[in-house]
Amino acid sequence: MTAYGKPLPVPDADSRHFWAGCRSHRLLLQRCRSCGTHRFPAGALCPACRSREADWIESRGRGTVFSWITVRHPVPRDVYAADVPYVVALVDLEEGVRMATNIVGCAPEEVTAGMPVEVAFEDVTAEISLPRFRPAAGR
């Protein structure tokens, strides 16, 4: 694999299960063992009830577009010059959490609010896979 020159996540004690899940193409979320609330980003405490007890569950990887932007001017220029235009979106997962991602597999002009999407992992380095989303199959 050639050198990857874009920002990469640095997994920490809270997030390493999430990124390990992505590496095996599974979208893992925490579910509070006390109150059942799903949470993302990963954290030691459940913001709803402050419990530390949580299970990692696998998301179905399906959701809808809440909002999106189309990046046309690359910043940093040298890093993203070949990628523009690209779409960054906030996607609401069926499990009730929202995550930032890219929408791939369609033109930026085809993205709409509420569009059904599904996760599409991309292995960007030997250690990191990013959960991007594409238009849901059979929609």
Next chain:
Amino acid sequence: MWSLRDRHCIAGIGFTEYSKASGRTVLDLASSACLAAAEDAGVAVEAIDGIVSFHFNDSVPAIAVATQLGLPAARYAIDIAGGGNAANLIVLQAAAAIEAGLAETVLCYRAMNGRSGFRLGGGRELSAHGVTQYTAPFGWITYPQAMAMWCRRHMIEYGTTSEQLGAVAVTCRANAVLNARAMQRQPIGLDDYLASRPIVDPFRMLDICLESDGACAVLVTRADRARDLRHRPVYIMGGAYGGGPNQGEDLFDAIRWPDHSHNYARYIAADLWGSAGVGPTDVDVAEIYDCFTYSVLMQLEGLGFCKEGEGGPFVADGRIARDGALPINTHGGLLSEAYIHGLNHVVEAVSQLRGHAGPRQIPDAEIALTTAGAMTCGSAMVLRR
């Protein structure tokens, strides 16, 4: 709720030149603006015993300015980590410190080489730590990219248009034309706005504020002292700082913010107006934090100048122009005067309330609103002459 109505005043204002390349250190800029504010107030530098600033890891600490100015005994030297959200908070912090007896005469400043030095819009590290690990790897990096996400949501919810955003840019520029120290004074029309380069949809170049080198400072003291100083005092009527639930793990992060079609303003409105004892219709001039055109719409809605979702139509019909019912950003704002992170809005409000704004003076301005912040948290004040 703020309970110190009219007990403190802004008695002095100071600022440096605003430029793209100051050729000066941030310490020089900060100290010069502070010195100018003290001189403007007619206060001896030796009498200053407090300094408050905010920074984004791009400035110098308050004790550095106290040292440069040779203050004999700074009793209150505070640095608040923050962006534009803190530009009014530092003034409230100064007044609260005076009320508590921690200081008597306090300078508030914001200083940076925001264009020639550390550029806030310039991108981030390739190693994404903390909450950034969930955003930067997707190429979601800059503040224009962050705020465009909010703006899009407002368009989805309410049908807000580019032309409505453009009205804010055109209004700010028209005001900057009258402001000798504004960095952008070339008049623009809506067609220029619409023709400006797409940066990150739905934002064009002219939706996005300037990057500036420069500094602003204000001097805060008790009202009974301010009345004996050089200029007509400007009273702090009311103020508030805050936001809603899920303000995020840093100022970029809004992954868990419930609804990006409104911002912090909704959450501080009741305290702001309640503390001041006035309401939106009493405001003669409003200096509204305009890091992006869209942030103005959200604050007008959240603070009750119009209903949620009606910010677009509100700004599009001339109401916010200098001869409209609610003149905004009479100096040109962050969009056209300079990006001193909102403290330049406070400086301008004081100039207006003193009647010192020259060709951009709003006649008989008695009550001014200043706001600071665009996303999940922010601050605002109501000032009067």
